Amino acid sequence: MRKLSAAVAAFAVLAALSGAHMADTDLFILAVAAALCAYTTWRGAEMSSFMKIFAAIFSTETIVFGLIRLVQAEGGWPGALAAYAPPESMAVTVAVFSIAVYAVSRIPVVLEMTRIADLYFDSQDRGEGRVWPFPRFAARESAIAIAMIVVLVLINQGQVGITVRLSFFNRDWFNAIQEKNAAEFWRQLLFVFTPWAFFYVAIAVMEFVIQSMLIIRWRRWLTEHYVARWLGGHTHYGMTLAGGPADNPDQRIAEDVNRFINGGDEGYGIYSYSILLISTVSSLVSFSFVLWELSGNYPLPGTNFYIPGFLFWVVLAYATLGTVITHIIGRRLTTLYFDKQRREADFRFSLARLREYSEQIALLSGENAEQGTLLQRFRGIVFNYLSIVVKRKQLMIFTATYGQLSPIIPYVITAPFYFAGRIQLGVMTQTASSFARVESALTFFINYYTSLAQFKSVLDRLSSFDETIDVARARSEGARVVSRASGEALALADLTLSLPDGRRIVQVDRLSFEPGQSVLLTGPSGSGKSTLFRAIAGIWPHATGSVALPQGASLMLAPQRPYIPMGTLAAAVVYPAAVEDFVRSDIEAALIAARLAPFVDQLDVNNNWGQRLSGGEQQRVAIARALLAKPDWLFLDEATSALDEKLEGEIYRMLRDQLPKTTIVSIGHRSTLLDYHARQIEMEERADGLFAPRDKVHA
Structure with a gap:
């Protein structure tokens, strides 16, 4: 620069x-x-x-x-x-x-818009492109995007230039009609209008193709960026624990990113507004010069006194008044549209959750309660919708009235001069056309107020999403307690665990787990057993102290309710690895060992296995995962609670046989679990209300 x-x-x-x-x-x-x-x-x-x-x-x-x-x-x-x-x-x-x-x-709002846009235009990622009829090429993704923007701006300026040129054609053509000059009429039509009009169509098609490619590339990159930020470093888990303003992250990534770039169904995003503003300002400046020059034909009414740019000042005052009134009427729309996105997302999430827990709801005959909840949330959508309707109705009354008056004003101003024979019909129509172009550019805010309010709500949602991610990451970085040590034991020292609201719940002064020594962790509900496991796994963000893992040791945690992704059963068993990473016979053997032999022939079946499998079957899928992963340390957080005692015993004995080098640490409440563990640790409440682990000695 x-x-x-x-x-x-x-x-x-x-x-x-x-x-x-x-x-x-x-x-x-x-x-x-x-x-x-x-x-x-x-x-x-x-x-x-x-x-x-x-x-x-x-x-x-x-x-x-x-x-x-x-x-x-x-x-x-x-x-x-x-x-x-x-x-x-x-x-x-x-x-x-x-x-x-x-x-x-x-401008502050523009700074916020461009902060998000710069994520793409500052990226160093490599991309591929192709310009027909040339072969594909590789370049920096941001460089390809910048080239597209440059071409689109030039095309846009060309379109404005053609529009200005056609305004002069319009003047000369109508003058030829008034003068009954047939030769000039046909010359203007065939040799001025026709080539410029067809050229305009050609570059409009080119603009559409380039614009579409830019939008999808930009959306793909920004979606990948937000997905990586949301999932990276267990940030999504920290955000879930903290709650806060970033509700429904799925919608913010799937819909708000698209709306930010291209406006979604509304068709107005940062790209659209950037190009639209260039076109608007181009028209404003170009036709302002035309209108300024034409003003020399029109003195103040009833006088011979000429004000430089008289028509321009008239349209400026008219547009300014309309813009101020529009903002006063519609300024609450941004808040209403922000609330609309949240309410719609909450309603969709409730429907999806109902589908996920359909069996549990049916068993409890909870349909009436669910219906009441759904209808209550939908009533919020209706209330918000009606509020938007009221505001848009008020805006429509004003903008429609404004729009009806706008085309008439230039003719009212120019008509006395035309009827007096001081100007020709072509000059009158060109004046009206230029007045309309300048007025339209100056009333950009009026014409697009509703969609601007929607875009502002999208911008606010993405900004708050970014802020929440930053807060969750900062909290996670500040609470990083897990490190690697040279010893063989897993050692905890001065570890304090808190709840998301800040209340401390667990205090561990010194605790170590020796390799090869199976441990059972017990204690009352709410004593922080699962929280302790999550801290050891490195995903609990509200922790201080030290968790030292043996150098190079792998760790796996199986929760009470394991995650079963949609897709094939084989993909669910090997998750998060890929099916290709394992020999088929090993996957089958893991299922058989986990007492899921009837499902071996369904490994390639696509299904919603999280709903099809019972709770006990889902827990055994998690056991099969552990058999394939072969971790050095396996933490079972009530991972067999849905099994009967006999089957639970078979699973523990099988794990001991199949994973002889794996140290198993379990959370459980059944006394029978003591038979499969060499050591028991009890979470006991201290005088200060915190829970602390203590070794329990059996006589």
Whole structure:
């Protein structure tokens, strides 16, 4: 950006010298605009990477179109290409764009938008692309995205330029109709309108294809980024324990990322608004110049006094008034849309949870209770929906009225001059068209207020999701108690465990588990037995102290209710590894050893095994996983509680035979478990209310 700034500054000096040489005021204006552009480009080194793309494009165009303007001023532009010369105001226009990008980039809400966008545009990941008819190529993913943005901006500017050119066609065509000039009528239609119109269609199709590719690549990368952040370092578990504002992370990743980039069904996300704003500002500046020049045809009503840019000031005042009123009416919409996403996600989650626990609900005849809960949550959706309807109704009344009046105003202003014969029909229609374009650009906020409110709610949801992830990760990093030691024992020292609300529950001064010594951990419910296991596994974020694992030793924890993913039974048994990592016969042998022989011939069957298998069968799937993983330390957190005592005994004896090198530590309440463990540790309550592990000696 600094080198580009120097180049723009050099051009500003050249434009000033040229203006002094030719005594051309317009060139002095261009020099001033370029100088300001050079300053903001220099300061633009501090901007986000996403905003730098647009600033760099416009600053570069300031030099390109500025040099063309100097060539035109010197009379060096070829006469044969006169119809294809860019407007004389083009250089000033793009300089204003570059300055505007710098100004907009400092707005707080834009800073938040670009913080998320920069995750993609700052990435160093490699990607592949292909531009027909050339072969595929590999490059930095962000570089491919930047190239797409540049092409899309250029296409967009070309579309605006074509629209401006067609406004002059519209003027000349209507003048030809008024003058009954058939030759000019057909010349304008065939040689001006037709080529420009078809060129517009061609680049519109090109824009759609490039835009679609950019959106899906961007969404894929950002989705992978958030999934990695959410799952990495057990962050998802820490967020679940803490609760907080980041409800329904599944929706934030699946829907909010899509809405952030492209708006989802609404079609307006950060990409859409970026390009839309460029188009809007392009139209605003381009047609403002046209409207300013046309204002010379219209004195103040009833006088011969001309105000420079009279029509522009009229449309500016009109649009400003409409924008202020729109914001006053609709400012609560952002909050309502934020609440809408939360309520919808909660309702969907309740339905999914009901499906997951359908058997338990049926056994308890809990359908009426579930129906009441579902309808209560749906009533919240209805209430929120009606609140949005009320606000949108108020907005619609105003914006529809505003929209109905807008097309009439320029004709009301120009009609007296047309009827007095002071202007032609073509000038009248061009004035109305330019007025409408400028008014539409200035009322961007009015026209897109509802979708902007929806986008702001999506931005808030992603921002709060990011913040919650950061908090959970910071808490997890600060509570990292597990380390590796050179000894063979698993040793705990000065370990304090707390609940998510901050209340301390377990205090371990000194405790060690010797390899090969099976241990049974017992104690009353709520004494922190499972919490202690999770701290040893390294996933409990509310811990201080030390857990030293033997160097190189592997650890596995089987909970009371194991996770059974959807898919094939083989994939569920080897989870989280891949089926390809094991010999088929080993998987079958593990099932048989876990007393699941009837399921051997169903290993390749896709099903929702978490619902199809009984609680005891699910626990035995977890046992089969342990047989395949062969950990050095196996922690069983009531992992056989759903089995009868006879089958439980068979499983423990089988584990001892199949995993002779594995040290088993169990949580359980049955007295029969003592027969399969050499040591018992009891969680006892101390005088201060904390629970502490104590060895229990049996007579």
